[in-house]
Amino acid sequence: MKKIKVLRIIARLNIGGPAVHAILLTKWLNSDKFDSLLVTGVIGQNEGDMMYLAETNNIKPIIIKELGMEISWRDDIAAFYKILRLIIREKPDIIHTHTAKAGTLGRIAGIIYNIFYPLFHPPLDLPFIPSFRRRGRGGRKGGRGGVMLVHTFHGHIFHSYFSPLKTKLFIFIERILAKFTHKIIAISNKQMNELSEKLKISYSKKFELIPLGLDLSSFYDIERYRGLFKKEMGLDKDVKLVGIIGRLVPVKNHRMFLNTIKIFNEKGDKAKVKFLIIGDGELREDLEKYSIEAGIAGYVIFTGWRKDLERVYADLDIVALTSFNEGTPVSIIEAMASGKPVIAAEVGGVRDMFTSKCKMQNAKCKMQEEGILIDSNDSDSLVDGIKFLLSNPAMAEDMGKKGRVFVKERFDIERLARDMEGMYERLVVSH
Numbered sequence: 001m002k003k004i005k006v007l008r009i010i011a012r013l014n015i016g017g018p019a020v021h022a023i024l025l026t027k028w029l030n031s032d033k034f035d036s037l038l039v040t041g042v043i044g045q046n047e048g049d050m051m052y053l054a055e056t057n058n059i060k061p062i063i064i065k066e067l068g069m070e071i072s073w074r075d076d077i078a079a080f081y082k083i084l085r086l087i088i089r090e091k092p093d094i095i096h097t098h099t100a101k102a103g104t105l106g107r108i109a110g111i112i113y114n115i116f117y118p119l120f121h122p123p124l125d126l127p128f129i130p131s132f133r134r135r136g137r138g139g140r141k142g143g144r145g146g147v148m149l150v151h152t153f154h155g156h157i158f159h160s161y162f163s164p165l166k167t168k169l170f171i172f173i174e175r176i177l178a179k180f181t182h183k184i185i186a187i188s189n190k191q192m193n194e195l196s197e198k199l200k201i202s203y204s205k206k207f208e209l210i211p212l213g214l215d216l217s218s219f220y221d222i223e224r225y226r227g228l229f230k231k232e233m234g235l236d237k238d239v240k241l242v243g244i245i246g247r248l249v250p251v252k253n254h255r256m257f258l259n260t261i262k263i264f265n266e267k268g269d270k271a272k273v274k275f276l277i278i279g280d281g282e283l284r285e286d287l288e289k290y291s292i293e294a295g296i297a298g299y300v301i302f303t304g305w306r307k308d309l310e311r312v313y314a315d316l317d318i319v320a321l322t323s324f325n326e327g328t329p330v331s332i333i334e335a336m337a338s339g340k341p342v343i344a345a346e347v348g349g350v351r352d353m354f355t356s357k358c359k360m361q362n363a364k365c366k367m368q369e370e371g372i373l374i375d376s377n378d379s380d381s382l383v384d385g386i387k388f389l390l391s392n393p394a395m396a397e398d399m400g401k402k403g404r405v406f407v408k409e410r411f412d413i414e415r416l417a418r419d420m421e422g423m424y425e426r427l428v429v430s431h
Helices: 017-028 051-056 073-090 100-115 164-180 189-199 228-233 254-267 284-293 309-315 330-337 379-391 393-410 413-430
Strands: 004-010 034-040 094-098 148-153 183-186 207-209 240-245 273-278 300-304 318-321 342-345 358-361 365-368 371-374
Touching (some): 004 073, 004 100, 004 413, 017 034, 034 073, 094 100, 094 413, 100 148, 100 164, 148 413, 189 207, 228 309, 240 309, 254 273, 254 379, 273 309, 309 330, 330 393, 342 379
Parallel strands (some): 148 183, 183 207, 240 318
Antiparallel strands (some): 365 371
């Protein structure tokens, strides 16, 4: 049986969930049934590079240097041309795009390929005469030809990411592209609801709900790393650590985390708690300057990017998330897999990462079985949550245990691979 060829396109392999998702899917699809190619651009300045993860998984991406983060008409046209040439050469059955820019250029190239498919692949019996008679892949008679287009939305990208004007333009473009896209994949229920509303498409027509999946095996065995990070950083073994993991960019709202430290120090025992900001990005210099101005520089540690996150999670007592908007944050999945309680702003798809069982609730704080949800940009509630968990270690430990069970069932890489393979097979059969 002929393998299904998947051409997976992502703008760049920068630190974050979309890059991990694209790399692991390329690795974990059943090689007996699928032939998977990964196409990517180059990372931007001050971004962490996840090419190491591709290399670790023996994946050699096809690099299109013009396919990056920044919008440039010259580079974008060149990237589009190279993607189209690649499609003509590889003749994939499915083009699966990730992230906004790759989704736009990749799908437009796929649309052009489908429109002019007979010109790119003339009939075998008339090699010199273009024919517009529909033929199947590889010259087989009876099929429709062309390629199936799939796009995954990784975040709730309709607010807090772009300016209002860019957001309106983005929605307009996505509505057009959605008409030609055979499957639109959402990674959470809330995201699917938002996409359906914004793109004006009913659930039943094109949507597929496939949550993220990660290789979490190293986080399940986190105890063997305990104490190593504190020793490396010269921290006392009894100090409590509260950490936030992610890119230092506006949508992640690290300023709220720094404000939380200031309020916590005014209300609590500041000598026994340190705060970690794990990650890097365009705002690092501004955030470091703000921590000095706020008088909290001695209580916060900027670690930069870390490849050995298992060591970091092992010594964290609480993991926080302060973003203005999120899809399905990888840091929360990894924290739960590590058995750590989380305190997260209830934005985007974050709510779908917790069970509906609320153990305790006040006006601002919703205590779930796996952690605590707070309102967006509410430093006071984050302070209250931190103080509560540090004062109730047994409950914090119980939250960590329940979170681990939850992510094992829902966010494991093997489940993701099965779901995606099933969707690909149904798509090809329907074509």
